Amino acid sequence: EQIEKGGYEHFMLKEIFEQPKSVHDTMRGRLIVDEGVIKMAGIWDHVEKFKNANRIIIIACGTSWHAGLIGEYLIEEYARIPVEVEYASEFRYRNPIITDKDVVIAISQSGETADTMAALKLAKEKGAFIYGICNVVDSSIARITDAGSYTHAGPEIGVASTKAFTAQLTILSLIALKLGNHNGNLGNAEFMRLISELDAIPKKIEEVLNTTHELTQNIAKDFISATNFLYLGRGYNYPAALEGALKLKEISYIHAEGYPAAEMKHGPIALIDENMPIVIIAPKKGHYDKIVSNVQEIKARKGKIIAVVNKGDTQVSAMADYVIEIPETSECFSPIVASVPLQLLAYYIAVYRGANVDQPRNLAKSVTVE
Numbered sequence: 001e002q003i004e005k006g007g008y009e010h011f012m013l014k015e016i017f018e019q020p021k022s023v024h025d026t027m028r029g030r031l032i033v034d035e036g037v038i039k040m041a042g043i044w045d046h047v048e049k050f051k052n053a054n055r056i057i058i059i060a061c062g063t064s065w066h067a068g069l070i071g072e073y074l075i076e077e078y079a080r081i082p083v084e085v086e087y088a089s090e091f092r093y094r095n096p097i098i099t100d101k102d103v104v105i106a107i108s109q110s111g112e113t114a115d116t117m118a119a120l121k122l123a124k125e126k127g128a129f130i131y132g133i134c135n136v137v138d139s140s141i142a143r144i145t146d147a148g149s150y151t152h153a154g155p156e157i158g159v160a161s162t163k164a165f166t167a168q169l170t171i172l173s174l175i176a177l178k179l180g181n182h183n184g185n186l187g188n189a190e191f192m193r194l195i196s197e198l199d200a201i202p203k204k205i206e207e208v209l210n211t212t213h214e215l216t217q218n219i220a221k222d223f224i225s226a227t228n229f230l231y232l233g234r235g236y237n238y239p240a241a242l243e244g245a246l247k248l249k250e251i252s253y254i255h256a257e258g259y260p261a262a263e264m265k266h267g268p269i270a271l272i273d274e275n276m277p278i279v280i281i282a283p284k285k286g287h288y289d290k291i292v293s294n295v296q297e298i299k300a301r302k303g304k305i306i307a308v309v310n311k312g313d314t315q316v317s318a319m320a321d322y323v324i325e326i327p328e329t330s331e332c333f334s335p336i337v338a339s340v341p342l343q344l345l346a347y348y349i350a351v352y353r354g355a356n357v358d359q360p361r362n363l364a365k366s367v368t369v370e
């Protein structure tokens with residue numbers, strides 16, 4: 001096992017550090033920047049199904065569901081196809097309306113999650129075209145779908161998903177850009193700009209790993225005794241906030257809640273005092289001014305602010321107790337980069353609390369019972 005961990009103390013840390021490679025591998029052979037194309041047989045062979053779909057329904061559980069939420073933002077923004085995202089366990093039991101004009105995408109690292117599998121079977125029975133985004137090759141979900149795209153993240157051993165999540169975001173970005181360019185909603189110039197940016201994401205993840213590894217350890221030391229955490233973000237980074245909170249609760253057993261920053265005033269703001277740590281994801285692109293006013297509200301209530309901002313940020317940084325800088329990207333790719341320091345922060349808080357990071361209590365890597 002020590003050898004498999006490749007010198008890292010835990011699989012989770014190893015997998016966090018593998019992300020420049022896993023994101024790159026997920027794009028390899030698909031994103032050809034020189035030719036200005038995205039090649040994805042799974043999508044291309046069925047492009048008319050997507051183009052003519054009434055809507056796309058994304059079903060998933062856990063971290064994969066968070067990826068689905070970001071997929072909704074991506075596909076609606078660039079391909080202009082209506083998207084709904086559902087927990088597989090809710091979808092399968094609520095008598096959903098599904099027709100043969102719907103495309104149902106299941107996202108699953110393991111490809112074995114029982115609820116996702118059952119939801120897909122239901123969609124298939126009702127005539128929907130079913131598509132899989134799985135990491136494990138030849139898994140049950142990959143086998144029953146009509147088509148699909150594998151994430152090439154490699155085996156993920158840590159129960160808390162990290163590199164599978166960023167690989168899922170990579171696939172969803174490719175799908176959204178491909179469909180958008182094909183159906184004419186995303187013009188060639190903007191398509192070219194976005195694909196070159198996506199191509200540069202592995203390097204940006206590498207940079208973030210280098211610049212935030214020690215920093216997140218230092219921040220983690222100050223929160224070993226925390227009992228609650230709030231994670232806030234807007235737009236594409238609202239689901240990233242949900243995922244940041246999930247990582248922390250899964251492995252450190254600290255209660256954490258993710259929230260859209262603007263919804264804070266409808267409830268969570270009542271919880272804020274000098275004992276409440278608040279992680280706020282505030283890159284320059286994406287409702288920055290709105291986030292600034294959210295941060296002012298937190299500051300006025302003496303919350304402890306850990307801000308994830310772009311390099312050179314001044315406004316949010318001036319109010320924050322801790323500043324984590326990440327390189328700039330288009331808003332749609334920022335969750336891929338912003339998630340990395342949040343994974344590290346959760347990891348180190350859990351390690352310092354002596355938790356079993358790779359196998360947290362009560363959790364399973366793959367939930368094959370409902």
Ligand code: G6P
Pocket residue numbers: 061062063064107108109110111112113116159160161363364365366367
């Ligand atoms: C379990 C795992 C999570 C994962 C979820 C969905 O809860 O602990 O990390 O996100 O299942 O799994 P899947 O394999 O379908 O992505």
